[in-house]
Amino acid sequence: MRVLLFSSQHYDQESFTQAAQGSALDLHFQPTRLTLETAALAQGYEVVCAFINDELDAQVLQRLATGGTRLIALRSAGYNHVDLAAAQRLGLAVVRVPAYSPHAVAEHAVALILALNRRLHRAYNRTREGDFTLHGLTGFDLHGKTVGVVGTGQIGAAFARIMAGFGCQLLAYDPYPNPELLALGARYLDLPELLREARIISLHCPLTEHTRHLINAQSLNQLQPGAMLINTGRGALVDTPALIDALKSGQLGYLGLDVYEEEAQLFFEDRSDLPLQDDVLARLLTFPNVIITAHQAFLTREALDAIAATTLDNIIRWAAGNPQNLVSG
Numbered sequence: 001m002r003v004l005l006f007s008s009q010h011y012d013q014e015s016f017t018q019a020a021q022g023s024a025l026d027l028h029f030q031p032t033r034l035t036l037e038t039a040a041l042a043q044g045y046e047v048v049c050a051f052i053n054d055e056l057d058a059q060v061l062q063r064l065a066t067g068g069t070r071l072i073a074l075r076s077a078g079y080n081h082v083d084l085a086a087a088q089r090l091g092l093a094v095v096r097v098p099a100y101s102p103h104a105v106a107e108h109a110v111a112l113i114l115a116l117n118r119r120l121h122r123a124y125n126r127t128r129e130g131d132f133t134l135h136g137l138t139g140f141d142l143h144g145k146t147v148g149v150v151g152t153g154q155i156g157a158a159f160a161r162i163m164a165g166f167g168c169q170l171l172a173y174d175p176y177p178n179p180e181l182l183a184l185g186a187r188y189l190d191l192p193e194l195l196r197e198a199r200i201i202s203l204h205c206p207l208t209e210h211t212r213h214l215i216n217a218q219s220l221n222q223l224q225p226g227a228m229l230i231n232t233g234r235g236a237l238v239d240t241p242a243l244i245d246a247l248k249s250g251q252l253g254y255l256g257l258d259v260y261e262e263e264a265q266l267f268f269e270d271r272s273d274l275p276l277q278d279d280v281l282a283r284l285l286t287f288p289n290v291i292i293t294a295h296q297a298f299l300t301r302e303a304l305d306a307i308a309a310t311t312l313d314n315i316i317r318w319a320a321g322n323p324q325n326l327v328s329g
C-alpha cells in the first residue's frame with residue numbers, strides 16, 4: 001500500500017523507514033506541507049500521513065478523496081486541523097496517535113520554565129561574549145510556588161508529577177478531574193480562580209471551540225502581576241496580540257511558547273534569510289522574558305519512534321479491516 005507523508009522532515013524519514021522494515025507499506029516522503037495547492041501530489045496514494053500544520057479542511061479532503069485517498073493517518077495526537085464532518089461525508093477514515101510520549105511535551109514545558117526563571121537564554125549569550133556578570137539573572141525557587149495546570153490529561157499529569165517533585169503546590173483546571181492529580185495533592189478550581197492564584201500557568205488542554213483564546217486580555221488581567229505563562233498545547237489557546245500588552249505592562253512576567261497561533265506558515269522551515277513578515281511574532285521576540293521554540297516539545301527519540309510505530313500499526317490495522325485510534329466528529 002502506498003503512503004504519502006506530507007511535511008516530512010529527515011527525522012520522520014529515519015523513524016518511519018526503521019519502523020516500516022519488514023512491512024508491505026510503500027512509504028514516500030514529501031517535505032511539502034499539505035494545502036489545496038499541494039494536495040494533487042497525493043494522487044493515487046491510498047493513505048495520506050499528515051502532521052499538525054497540514055491543511056485538512058473540506059476542500060483539501062475533497063481533493064484527496066478524488067485522487068483515491070481513503071485514509072488520513074495523522075502522526076499527531078491533536079486533530080483540531082481536520083474537518084471531521086467533511087471526512088465522514090467523503091468516506092475518508094481518520095486515525096491518530098493518541099499518546100506517544102507525554103513525557104516529551106511535559107519535560108519541554110519544564111525546560112521552558114527553568115530557562116525563563118533562571119534566564120538561561122540570556123546567561124548563555126552573555127558568557128559566550130565574555131560577560132560573566134549576574135545582573136538581571138535573579139530567579140526564584142520553584143520549591144513552594146503555586147503551579148496551575150490547565151488540562152490534566154496525559155501530558156498535564158506528567159507535567160504535574162514533575163512539578164510536584166520540585167515541591168510546587170498544584171492547582172488544576174479540567175472539566176474531568178484526574179484522580180492522579182488529586183493524589184498528588186492538586187486542588188481543582190475554576191479557571192479564573194486558578195489564574196488568580198498560580199504563579200506559573202501551563203496549558204495542556206486540546207484546542208476546541210471551547211478553548212480557543214482561553215487566555216485573552218480579560219484572563220491575562222486576572223493573573224498575579226509577574227506570573228509565568230507556558231503554552232505547549234496549541235497556539236490558538238491564547239489570543240497572541242493580548243500577550244504583548246500584558247508583557248509591556250509587566251502583568252505577564254515570563255512567557256514560554258512552543259506553539260503559535262500563526263505557526264503554520266513559519267514553523268519547521270529555515271526562514272533565517274527572509275524578513276519576518278509576522279509583526280506579532282516579531283514583537284514577541286524582542287522581549288527578554290520570552291522564549292519561543294518552534295513546536296519542538298514532541299521532538300524526542302522516544303516520541304518519534306512511538307509516533308512511527310503507532311502510525312504504521314494504525315495503517316496496517318485499518319487495511320486489515322480492524323481499525324484502531326479512529327477519530328470521529
Ligand code: NAD
Nearest residue numbers: 078151152153154155156174176204205206232233297298
Ligand atoms: P489528553 O486528551 O490526554 O488530555 C487533554 C485534557 O484536556 C483532558 O483531561 C481533557 O478533559 C482536558 N480538557 C478538555 N477541554 C478542556 C477545557 N475546556 N479546559 C481544560 N481542560 C480541558 O491529551 P494530551 O495527550 O495530554 O495532550 C494535550 C494537548 O497537548 C493536545 O491536545 C495537543 O494539542 C497538545 N500537544 C502538543 C504537542 C507539542 O509538541 N507541543 C505534542 C502533543 C500534544
